[in-house]
Amino acid sequence: MSIRIEKTRCIGCGACTNACPGSLLILQEDKKAFMRSPRDCWGCTACMKVCPVEAITYFLGADVGGRGSRMTLAREGVLYRWKIQSPAGAQREILIDRRNSNKY
C-alpha cells in the first residue's frame, strides 16, 4: 500500500512533508507535494491526517490484495470522515469520532 498526491487538489502547504515518518514527501518546484518513493510508504496515514484539502489518496498495492479502490480522509472538527471508492464507482463512508475510544 501507498499514497498518491492529487496534484489538482494540493495547495503546496507542506504539512504532509513534515508529517511523514520516512521523509518520503517533499515539495517540488511547482509547489506541489511529491511522493518520492511509493514503495517505501509504511501506510501510517500521518500525511492524510494533516492535509487540509483531502489531496492524498491511499491505496493497497496489488501484492497485498489491492484492486484499485482508493481511500481519502476529511477532517471535520472532532470527526474523521473516511471515504472509500471502488473502481466501479461505489462509495462507502466511515465516520470516526475522535473523542471515542476503541471498543476492542
Place this chain on the structure above:
Amino acid sequence: MEEKQLTTDILIIGGGTAGCFAAAKLGKSGLSVLIAEKANIERSGCLAAGVNALNAYIAPGHRPEDYVEYARKDGAGIVRDDLLLTIAQNVNRITEELEALGLVILKDEEGRHVTRGWRNVKINGENIKPLLAKAARTQKNVTVLNYVNILDLKTVGEGEEKRVAGAWGVSTRERVFYDIRAKAVLIATGGAAGLYRPNNPGFSRHKMWYSPFNTGAGFAMGLRAGAELTTLENRFVALRCKDTIAPTGTIAQGVGAKQVNALGEVYETKYGLSTPERIYGTVEENRAGRGPCYLHTRGIGEEKEQDLLRAYLNMAPAQTLKWVEQGGPNSEDVEIEGTEPYIVGGHTASGFWVSTKRETTLPGLFAAGDVAGGAPQKYVTGAMVEGEIAAAAAAEYARQAELPELDMEETRARLAEVEGHYSASEESLRAEDLEEAMQKIMDEYAGGIHTDYRYNEARLAVAKERIEALEQAAKNLPARDPFDLLHVYELKERLTVARALIAHLAARQETRWHIFGENADHPERSADFDCYINSRMEAGEVVTLRRPLVKGGTYEHTH
C-alpha cells in the same frame, strides 16, 4: 559541505515515544536539551499511525510484581526483574499523565479505566504521537532538531575514563554536517526493522509490523562507541493479518475469534495462547500441510464487523480498506501469518545493557524505550517510564559533567567519510540493492520466514561471511543527495546490527523461545543458558559474553 557546531547539556537521539517524553520531563531541569530526529517529531517513530491500546497497565487487584512475573514467564527467564519492576511501578501513573496530555481513554460509568484483561486499557490512540511531540516542543529549554540523522556517538577518554561526548549527524534535507557536543546523551532510537526479507518483498515492502524507518541505529552506534548490548537473539515475530500485516489481537480478543486451520479445526489450544505459541502453532500447521490458517470471524454479525472496520481505521487502515474491497470479517475468515523477525526491546529483551537508572556501560550514555534491553513487554507506557528514568539520570550526570573539548581530528574523519559517499563514482551498487541482498541473506541463513525461523551453526557462518562482505561494499556507496545519504547510513546501521544479531544467535546454543529463535542444532532449552548473552565490539569484531541472571536485588554497573 556546510558544517554546523552545536552544544547542549543533554542530547536526545530520536524523538519517538521515549525521546519526546524524556524531553518533556526535562522541561523544568534548567538544562539545555536538544532532540535530534531524522524525520519530524510530530509523527515520527513507531506511533506514527497511532496505537489502539496501552498494553502495559496494571488493573485493580494486581500488583507490579504480577507484571514482572508475567514478563519473566513470557521471556522464559531471560529478563531483568529489577528493570521490569521500575516499569511496572509507574505505568499507571504514566497512563494518567497521557490522559492529562489529551489522550482519550475508555472509562466506565464510575470513571475507571476499562481494561482488556488485566494489563491493557482501551484508548483512541491515533493522535498519541502529536500529543507527545507537543509536550516536548513546548518546553522552553528544549530545542527540536528535525531532519537530522545521527550517524555516530562521540566519545572522549580511554579505558576507565572513556565517556560519551556528543554525536555527529547529517541533515536529511540539505548538505549539512552536524558536530554536536553534549555533557550527556539519551539514546531513544527504537528497535530494528528491515533486517530480514519482509512478508511483502515487492511493492508493499514497507507494509510491515514495526516502523520500517527504525533501523536499529542506536544498537549500531552503541556497539561502535564501545557500549554493551544484551539479548539481541530474543527476536520478535508478530502474528498478523496476512498481507496487510495488521494486528490480530484486536480480532482475537475483541470478537473472540479462534485460530483455525484450512480444515476448520481450532488449533490454538493445541499449542498454547502466548504470542510465540500462537505463531508457533500457525507455522507448525502450515508445515504439516494444514494451512492456510485463519482467525475464524465468519458469522460475527454486521455490528461487530462495523466495529472492527472502525477500530482498524484508527491503527491499521490497510485492513479496513482490504475488508471493504474484498469482503469483511463477517463474511470471510481473516488469514494470518507470522512476520519476519524484528529486534525490539519494547516487546522482547533486546537492547542496551543498562543499570536501573538506564545508564549504559558507556558513562554519560542513557537508553530508553525499544533500544533499551532487559525489560520486555514495556510497550508505550513502559517506554515512557524509561524515558522519564533516563532523563532524570542524564540530568544528574550532566550537572556534574564538563562540556567535552572539540576533537577536530575525529570530526574531520567523519566528514570525509560522508563526503566520500557524495563523491563516490561507483554506479553498479545502490543502497537499495544491498539492502535487498542483506534481507535475503538474513532470511535464508539467519532464521527468517524462508526457513520457518530456523537456523543452525553452518547457516549462521554463511550469514556472517556474506554480511561482512556487504559491509565492505557499503563503504563505497554513492549518494546523489541527502535522501540517498540517509539510505546509505540506514543500510550501514542495519548491517552492523545484523552482524551482532548473528553473533548472538550463534552464542545461545539452545532453543529458548520457539519462533523467536529455532536453533536446529540445539532444539531444546538448556539450563546452561540460564544467563544473558551480551555483546561488545572490540577492534571491529562483535564479541559475545555471558552474564548471570539478575533475580531479586538490582544490577548496577561496576565501571
